[in-house]
Amino acid sequence: MLLLLLLTNAFVLLPWAGAGRIIGGTKVKAHSRPYMAFLEIKSGSKPSWCGGFLIRPDAVLSAAHCVDMRWRPRVTVILGAHNIRRQEKSQQRIPVVKRVIHPQYSRKDGKNDIVLLKLKKKANITGNVQCISIAKENERVSAGDLCTVSGWGQTSKKEVLSDVLMEVELEVKNEEICEQLSSNFQCQSMICVGDEDSKKATSHGDSGGPLVCNKKAYGIVSHALKKNHFAEVFTRISHFEPWIQKQLKRFSRKAISCFPFSD
Structure with a gap:
């Protein structure tokens, strides 16, 4: 991908x-997103x-x-x-x-x-x-919040594009995790997201897709960190x-x- x-x-x-790809996700109900x-x-x-x-x-x-x-x-x-x-x-x-x-x-x-x-x-x-509504300037997600990301990307490194829409649930992480992994991480304009078990990710993409929390878009899939393939950076919409x-x-x-x- x-x-x-x-x-x-x-x-x-x-x-x-x-x-991009959704790893560890599931198929969503048709047209539910x-x-x-x-x-x-x-x-x-x-x-x-x-x-x-x-x-x-x-x-x-x-x-x-x-x-x-x-x-x-x-x-x-x-x-x-x-x-x-x-x-x-x-x-x-x-x-x-x-x-x-x-x-x-x-x-x-x-x-x-x-x-x-x-x-x-x-x-x-x-x-x-x-x-879909987007987060307003004063709205932020907190560490521990569970959000979802949807996409048609690969479901594994060897797979091609998924025919149908897939979705994965990811947790908003403490910003210090991404700060320690990258000097380029900016708390003000980025969100640190990941999965501690390293079983779920969008690490190679779903680029541009939304991070949806409580039916509102709070982030945009941007990039992953090379030292931890399951620590991901999302653009902070607010x-x-x-x-x-x-x-x-x-x-x-x-x-x-x-x-x-x-x-």
Whole structure:
């Protein structure tokens, strides 16, 4: 899946080799995560894939490293999918017309790893396609909180992309764990997540997918730490919420509502 760019203290997931993997997860009920987006990315001769999530009918959040390429990629968002290898009637394929990468994003150390994608047309909100709320500026998760990550990535190092959406439950860890593993870890803008038993992970990806806690997106899959393959770094959405809202206003001056996902 995603190739690994080895850094001094961490490795960042590179997008051009794939979308990532869910290890130790389970299949989700079809269309039970209607906010999930599958990103098809074409730059040069080789396609790649990433995850993302719908936060407004015209906007998807993902990781900047998914679309930060030398040649401007053509990105298509697929919404309403469960089995990505089938043309399900529920699926909506919408091209991306604008990508807004955070101005302080650093490919070298994975800082500010966030991108907002503007869709060519608004998604049709249905039972299979819905938005998810994002954490506000003052909202944070705490160590010990259990959250989930969904994706279509590999289920083991030897597997190919999963046909159907998978999900894994991970625990928010004490920030000191990631600080000890990487000098690049920033508490303010990153979340430390992992599994003490080393049986569950998204270590090679699900890049761009959401860390969902209590039906709200708090993080974005960013990168893993090389000294502990099951200590992972997620972009902290609450830190970037003011920036996200500013970009959404630029997308459309009119307020666009989207009733958030709920079970």
